[in-house]
Amino acid sequence: MRRIHASQLPAHLGRSVRLAGWVHRRRLLKSVAFLVVRDATGLGQAVVTDPAAREAVARLTEETVVEVVGTATGNPAAPGGVELTEPSLRVLGEPAVPPPFDLYRPTLNASLPTQLDHAALALRHPRRAAALRAGAAAVAGFRATLDGAGFVEVHTPKLVAAATESGADVFPVGYFGRSAYLAQSPQFYKQLLVGVFERVYEVGPAFRAEPHDTARHLAQFTSLDAELGFIDDHRDVMAVLRDVLAGMLGAVADRAAGSLATLGGSVPDVPAELPAVDFPQALAIAGADPGALDLDPAAERAVGQWAAREHGCDFVFVTGYPMAKRPFYTHPDPARPAYSNSFDLLFRGVELVTGGQRLHRYPDYRAALAAAGAPLDPYRPYVEAFRHGMPPHGGFAIGLERFVARLVGAGNVREVTAFPRDRNRLTP
Amino acid sequence: MRRIHASQLPAHLGRSVRLAGWVHRRRLLKSVAFLVVRDATGLGQAVVTDPAAREAVARLTEETVVEVVGTATGNPAAPGGVELTEPSLRVLGEPAVPPPFDLYRPTLNASLPTQLDHAALALRHPRRAAALRAGAAAVAGFRATLDGAGFVEVHTPKLVAAATESGADVFPVGYFGRSAYLAQSPQFYKQLLVGVFERVYEVGPAFRAEPHDTARHLAQFTSLDAELGFIDDHRDVMAVLRDVLAGMLGAVADRAAGSLATLGGSVPDVPAELPAVDFPQALAIAGADPGALDLDPAAERAVGQWAAREHGCDFVFVTGYPMAKRPFYTHPDPARPAYSNSFDLLFRGVELVTGGQRLHRYPDYRAALAAAGAPLDPYRPYVEAFRHGMPPHGGFAIGLERFVARLVGAGNVREVTAFPRDRNRLTP
Secondary structure, eight states: OOOOOOGGGGTTTTTTTEEEEEEEEEOOOOSEOOOOOEEEEEEEEEEOHHHHHHHHHOOTTOOEEEEEEEEEOOOOTTTGGGEEEEEEEEESSOOOOOOOOOOOOOSSSSSSHHHHHHHHHTTSSHHHHHHHHHHHHHHHHHHHHHHHTTTTEEOOOEEEEOOOSSSOOOOOOEEEEEEEEEEEHHHHHHHHHHHHHHHHEEEEEEEEOSSSOOTTSSSEEEEEEEESSSSSSSSHHHHHHHHHHHHHHHHHHHHHHHHHHHHHHHOOOOOOOOOEEEHHHHHHHHOOOTTOOSSSHHHHHHHHHHHHHHHHHHHEEEOOOBGGSSOOTBBBBTEEEEEEEEEEEEEEEEEEEEEEEEEHHHHHHHHHHHTTOOSGGGGHHHHHHGGGGGOOOEEEEEEEEHHHHHTTTTGGGGGGOOSBBBBBBBBO | OOOOGGGGGGGGSSSEEEEEEEEEEEEEOOOOOOEEEEEEEEEEEEEEHHHHHHHHHOOOOOTTEEEEEEEEOOTTTTTGEEEEEEEHHHHOOOOOOHHHHHHHHSSOSOHHHHHTTTTHHHHTTHHHHHHHHHHHHHHHHHHHHHHHHEEEOOOSSEEEEOOOOOSSOOEEEEEETTEEEOOSSSSHHHHHHHHHEEEEEEEEEEEESSSSSSSTSSSSEEEEEEESSSSHHHHHHHHHHHHHHHHHHHHHHHHHHHHHHHHHHOOOOOOOSSOOEEEHHHHHTOOOOTTHHHHHHHHHHHHHHHHHHHOOOOOEEEEEEBGSSSSSBBBETTTTEEESSSSEEEEEEEEEEEEEEEOOOOOHHHHHHHHTTOSSGGGGGHGGGGGOOOSEEEEEEEEHHHHHHHHTTTGGGGGGGGSSSSSBBOOO
């Protein structure tokens, strides 16, 4: 008999079926026992009345992998309205050691460190699994949108000779007797590949040796990167980003509707044009020091609240950040060179995306490195390529874990990451 | 005027259009000049007769980024049958330094090391770019097939505390004052996530500190990993792999037809059932020592030739490798415990995929580690999870670069990798 999933039970009413999954919960009443089995699609219940079978259920432990054959019978009180009656039971593998927390409760009542220590088990909780499913759907939407816009997917080196974003937060790697670093971003490579494909994207790990232990930083995160050539300025990049966000959220609504329901989340609206404020205006909205060179988290929250209030929108662009706080490859605003053709996108008051126009002329790179006091040599293989013809271009990077955390209302990116890495955590 | 791509020229016959791209080639005749511009979609030619414009073309260098406005005019001798007449020309950026090799010749006449030293330029050659496009299409087909079969995409740690595949070929990482390694595969994590989603896949970098410099090994490669639970044995995994290969090749045919044409390649047929030989039979076919524990490259070639000859198939499974040569997590064949429920898939005589059934019982892991003389401690976070209920499961990993190299007939995986990494190469 072919195995069916719990979600398929209603389609098999009256027939003998085979379920397989994990023992999610047992309820042992006086003359009857209920066995709830969890599989990839949800929960299925078996009703056990035979005394010997009841005894077998009593001996089971939560998370044991079992197979149940029985008759699919209507019962409005059962999950999905159908349960298995007169079931026969087979243990696959061996009896499980019960997990250190109850996976069958609606909310996982364990501290985050405990969950992370036992990640392989905690992720089995439907809410934790749902967040990862929402992330998978979002990534599918990212790719589908960019595929449709003529982008080519690329895979770039994660082992590099020079830091891309800043010299401090890199992981050193022993590389055949030499020193290498883990890539903090695919920044240089995606730019170089604009010279090949005009438009490229990459979904991959990025590594930051973050010295701080915060709710929104990870030592490894999944970076959704895009870069495109033949732009006029950063506004062309923002238009692509807007479509990408709409595609990601559309895919979550389409492909992860059940997960969203589990989490009680909803997909925010993405208007045809997202609200945007220029950097000095953002400072004013936040009541911050007009001389500030960046937005701190409180200022980001204030700008996010402003966007919700004034535009009814969960997203807001902040454009024109001071050059002083942007990486050396950032293109200045030709009209006011102390400011940049760059942007951040805030999602519900937290920075989600950084992007902008990049330098594309070789002399500009030389000048920018000199101005930053950075030596040319480590950047030579990257910078030299700009001598050979590069179009005006720009791009952006979305942090997947931040996106999902904001979407599902998780307070810490670790809640939506399968096996997070940070300064204190290298296992499991 | 909105920019069009070279491939769109025929649809704009008779109209004024704007092209943009790289100066691919110039031909300066006595009274006329031809300017061939390359963009993401191909080549577009402009015919220049005006003496001043001809002079401007003469001053251009290859790879300079330009914009050309002119009238789309039919000419059977032009690429795509259409060329731009009475063009006006604008340089975007600055004049390019010509590359150290001619990108306009049908084949890139530069040694592989020279190409790799100037990867950002060499990849602009249509044949090099086409191989990467074929790879992108193959990955899209991998994902689409698995999405359709109920798999969930995951992202797992690349920074790990213990080697997964063997102790020797790992890159050490300085991790906040501790020692970590780069993951050689997502093996443990994809297995643990079978406990969450039943079926998972990941596309991501894998790292091997390969001591040898061969045509088929890289220090970083793109691993296409899948793992599925509730299997009977490795044959269920092979069936999924067969469908995945069909999906990958179908996507290459659909999405990268132009790239295949550029490369002169063709997509092999994937029959409903791929030929399979058991390990001892494979040794016999290859005329190898019947006591051998593995197939060497010559034996793989022989088995590949046998499959082509006997089955007309570019693919062949070799099943039942000796346990002695498989990793400790491999499930033995219950009928003959010295052999395993594992397989390799050969593609045109080269190992492309390794896979099989894994152990799923905690005592089996303990016994396997003890038998291998490996300490439990580094593997504890992984092995302990098997105490909490895991179904019979298995999976496979496809090396993307090997797949593309075999598909397009490249002799070295470096020819189909954007910026390869090996013991001698950390840049560009």
